[in-house]
Amino acid sequence: GQQVMQIPQYQHVQEGEDFTTYCNSSTTLSNIQWYKQRPGGHPVFLIQLVKSGEVKKQKRLTFQFGEAKKNSSLHITATQTTDVGTYFCAGRGAGSYQLTFGKGTKLSVIP
Amino acid sequence: DAGVIQSPRHEVTEMGQEVTLRCKPISGHDYLFWYRQTMMRGLELLIYFNNNVPIDDSGMPEDRFSAKMPNASFSTLKIQPSEPRDSAVYFCASSLNLGGANVLTFGAGSRLTVL
Numbered sequence: 001g002q003q004v005m006q007i008p009q010y011q012h013v014q015e016g017e018d019f020t021t022y023c024n025s026s027t028t029l030s031n032i033q034w035y036k037q038r039p040g041g042h043p044v045f046l047i048q049l050v051k052s053g054e055v056k057k058q059k060r061l062t063f064q065f066g067e068a069k070k071n072s073s074l075h076i077t078a079t080q081t082t083d084v085g086t087y088f089c090a091g092r093g094a095g096s097y098q099l100t101f102g103k104g105t106k107l108s109v110i111p
Numbered sequence: 112d113a114g115v116i117q118s119p120r121h122e123v124t125e126m127g128q129e130v131t132l133r134c135k136p137i138s139g140h141d142y143l144f145w146y147r148q149t150m151m152r153g154l155e156l157l158i159y160f161n162n163n164v165p166i167d168d169s170g171m172p173e174d175r176f177s178a179k180m181p182n183a184s185f186s187t188l189k190i191q192p193s194e195p196r197d198s199a200v201y202f203c204a205s206s207l208n209l210g211g212a213n214v215l216t217f218g219a220g221s222r223l224t225v226l
Binding site: 033035041042043044045048088090092097098099100101102103104 | 142144146153154156159161166167202204208213214215216217218219220
């Protein structure tokens with residue numbers, strides 16, 4: 001079945017440093033979504049990427065979808081303490097409504 | 112809209128007991144998903160429904176788990192009998208299929224502890 005790998009599992013950064021998490025799928029995806037889960041909370045949708053090579057920005061967050069639609073990344077510029085949480089990618093295969101989640105990258109920001 | 116509503120928020124039970132988790136999706140959403148989250152296995156899809164019909168239950172661990180959606184506004188996930196390894200946070204999520212864009216809105220989760 002479809003597998004979505006996400007690295008790193010944990011990342012500790014100093015406030016103001018940049019952060020990147022990477023997502024790789026074993027199969028070609030129709031689209032990929034990113035979610036953020038704050039400590040003790042539930043996953044909250046951030047963005048969806050659909051097109052090959054697509055790049056989207058949300059303030060300090062930059063999301064990319066690979067040309068082959070098998071990998072994606074989330075980059076945060078100048079992290080803040082409010083960025084703390086676990087970031088999940090979730091991929092959807094062609095013709096499927098099922099999302100397969102990566103295991104997430106837990107971000108800690110040291111003030 | 113109040114979002115996806117799950118109950119109970121916390122459940123502590125003893126091994127062998129029956130556990131029922133409940134979910135009220137967002138009104139108008141046509142998909143409902145049950146996920147289980149643990150440190151070791153992350154977010155696992157257990158089952159999902161489309162228009163109240165179960166579509167894929169291949170993620171349900173074993174026969175002790177069952178899920179129903181009797182109508183568009185209510186779903187249950189039942190574990191009978193429960194075991195300590197079932198301890199996890201169970202999330203319900205709903206979505207509306209808009210031209211292939213199927214964004215999940217998660218409930219707050221039900222944290223289950225089986226002693």
